[in-house]
Amino acid sequence: xxxxxxxxxxxxxxxxxxxxxxxxxxxxxxxxxxxxxxxxxxxxxxxxxxxxxxxxxxxxxxxxxxxxxxxxxxxxxxxxxxxxxxxxxxxxxxxxxxxxxxxxxxxxxxxxxxxx
Amino acid sequence: xxxxxxxxxxxxxxxxxxxxxxxxxxxxxxxxxxxxxxxxxxxxxxxxxxxxxxxxxxxxxxxxxxxxxxxxxxxxxxxxxxxxxxxxxxxxxxxxxxxxxxxxxxxxxxxxxxx
Numbered sequence: 407x408x409x410x411x412x413x414x415x416x417x418x419x420x421x422x423x424x425x426x427x428x429x430x431x432x433x434x435x436x437x438x439x440x441x442x443x444x445x446x447x448x449x450x451x452x453x454x455x456x457x458x459x460x461x462x463x464x465x466x467x468x469x470x471x472x473x474x475x476x477x478x479x480x481x482x483x484x485x486x487x488x489x490x491x492x493x494x495x496x497x498x499x500x501x502x503x504x505x506x507x508x509x510x511x512x513x514x515x516x517x518x519x520x521x522x
Numbered sequence: 523x524x525x526x527x528x529x530x531x532x533x534x535x536x537x538x539x540x541x542x543x544x545x546x547x548x549x550x551x552x553x554x555x556x557x558x559x560x561x562x563x564x565x566x567x568x569x570x571x572x573x574x575x576x577x578x579x580x581x582x583x584x585x586x587x588x589x590x591x592x593x594x595x596x597x598x599x600x601x602x603x604x605x606x607x608x609x610x611x612x613x614x615x616x617x618x619x620x621x622x623x624x625x626x627x628x629x630x631x632x633x634x635x636x637x
Contacts, residue, residue, distance in 0.1 A: 409566075437623070448526070448613045448627030449567075462623060497567070511625070513559075513567040 408432075410514035412498050418520045419488055426484045427517045431500030438481050439511065440473055441497040442466070449497055455481060456503070488521045495519075524549045526616050528628035535604045536636050542589075543599045543631045545614030556590065556597045557615040560608075561630075567613070573597065601633075609635045 441449035457478040475481040535541035
């Protein structure tokens with residue numbers, strides 16, 4: 407069990423550019439979550455996958471954001487035409503589906519995005 | 523949407539003493555889970571403790587325990603015998619069971635442990 411990993415750990419980009427982040431969950435976990443965390447706030451849910459299916463998306467997820475999990479393993483989060491308001495920590499978490507919500511989410515270290 | 527409120531942005535505790543972090547939530551649901559997560563500086567968030575809403579008994583994990591008051595929609599975390607390694611940001615989180623898999627987090631409480 408090597409834990410959840412995210413790449414890159416830090417990203418600086420100019421406004422208007424596209425960025426893509428990757429998340430590698432714990433290998434046997436079938437659920438994967440993306441969150442955004444801004445300074446002084448708790449994580450905000452963005453989207454959730456069960457295997458390769460994207461089952462839920464937050465209203466926070468504008469059409470500039472897209473997430474994929476093509477083979478039910480790693481996931482990517484792409485932000486197109488970045489804006490300064492996108493600057494945040496992007497967290498990935500994974501879990502193994504459990505009975506009646508008993509699953510435990512394991513978080514990655516996050517990708518810190520700064521849009522200039 | 524459910525809301526989770528942590529009214530203490532910062533707390534401090536003397537090493538070996540006990541501290542209680544507060545959390546309230548707003549929901550109309552009867553079936554849900556509550557969590558406390560710990561986020562040390564520059565480190566990954568980890569689960570501290572979990573409480574099922576249908577259980578009346580308060581969850582405990584070693585030095586960590588909760589006071590779950592379902593009617594009051596309150597979910598506080600008690601840390602006993604505080605250690606330097608307990609210093610971190612603590613987040614309270616709510617997970618709805620009927621409404622899918624979204625987790626709702628509070629704004630966090632920064633805990634300082636004084637040697």
